[in-house]
Amino acid sequence: MASAEEVAKEAERRDIRDRWVLSAPALIIIFLAASGPLLIVVIYSFLTPGPYGGVVWKFSTDGWLSVLLQRDIFDDTLAFADAHLSIFWRSISLSFYTTVLTLFFGFPTAYFIATRPPKTREVWVFLVTIPFWTNLLIRTFAMQQVIRNEGLVNTALMALGIIKQPLQIMNTDAAILLGMIYVYLPLMVLPIYASMEKLDFRLVEAGYDLYAGRWQVLRRIVFPLIKPGVIAGSILVFIPSLGAYVIPRVLGGGKNMMLGNLIELQFGAGRNWPLGAAISITLMVLVMIALLFYVRNASRSEGAHG
């Protein structure tokens, strides 16, 4: 006869086994159609490009070298690949500006929503949610309607006689930036609003009672309390901006590439799959660094507020 303890242990073991069986379909699908292929990308980054795309199974570190460097075709010396560097720089700087500017507009918006009466508050939140769930491509295309040469902005400015020639906004970095701000703004507003909703305005009142000015209250009371929302929003905007592909493709034209477009180029016309794989992994590492930064900050601010 097994003792009661052994029976309990056996039951627990069976429970854990059943839980693995139950989660198996999800884990298997994700392994086959998401995680597993990522491991293959790592392998591909160390192979030799095939003549018509694809790879030749021969070890090489050239893919990784050419992420940032290029070999001179005459004397084989290595130099920084300016084209790639400028794409890295564009990706990182545009993502940074997008984050800062969405914060600049998103913070007052979230504050505005959080200070409405509860009934109308829901309507405002709903108004932010609709663009959030609308197809990204459609929103990018909508932005194109505003900034293209015959678009809303140029038509209005010309009708008002402010400019004679349409402003060339399309196919510039500014177009990409505008598109990313527009598309990712809800991702900034919603998490800040979620923190702001829980803000206790009695603390704000206490601040005023102690002779703080509006700016002081905002900086010393409101901002520290909603910091987790600001950090979450910034990460939610920064990460997809870094990996943006559709927005630069539609609004930036062929020349103003970001990392996503550079990766596609290597798998398409560039026919350098190992280089494309190496850039993909670089992009993933950049994203992971941003995520780690977030996790560290999130756990720290959680600790600070108990």
Add this chain to the structure above:
Amino acid sequence: MAKRPFDIQAQPGFGFMALLTFFALYLPIAALVTYSFNTADSLSRWDGVSLRWFISAWHNSAVQDASVRSLVLAVSAAALSTIAATMAALATTRTRPYPGLTFKYAFINQPLMVPEIVTGVALLIVFSRIKVWTGYSGLGYLIAAHTAFCIPFAYLPIRARLDSMDLTLERAAADLYATPWKAFRFVTLPLLRPAIIAGFMLAFVISLDDVVITEFVKSGGQDTLPTYMLGQLRRETSPEINAIATVFLALSVVLVTVFYFVNRRKP
């Protein structure tokens, strides 16, 4: 009359900034919809209002194909991912931590953490090989890819609901000699239904909206509505693309509204 009391919530300029933001959020959408009613042949002119391009899009066989494919794909991926996510949620909630639990969380959420373009090229590498080996190039690849990245979205509301549900009712059912299956079928499942519907709808919208991964996984002639539109945007665009976008937009708004009300109804 007394002086207006000091409003502790007011911040100068914030209301203006917020209204400006809302205006900026809806202006491009308004422009897109307006141009879809344009009669002219090209987007650079405005010739008056008509439904010309809606009718033209409706009769365009490429658009019809892409729409049907998008719907079939979204329904299949949403159904499969919701089933897998429900099972996974049952396996990862209401339990003491056990070996592998954190791993499961991380693994299920993994598709959310990797840029779409990277998943796209990864699947391109693997699936193009499998296509050559097996000779099969049907919709199965897209369904598998979409199911994988929809799972975390379907998992989210279902797990949240299970976390907030207490075990009392299921224990009561077990006390009354219900088998585990019966307790699940008649107690847990009905309580979980709103979350399952929410998960399904989230997955459906996510699948319907996907451009990047689909662009890399699809075989020739397998355009979905978003990839078809992306292809059209490369060329000189006619207002037909606006008409398609407007209909797509309307569909999204309907889905979001339904989702909102399904979710808001408190149990």
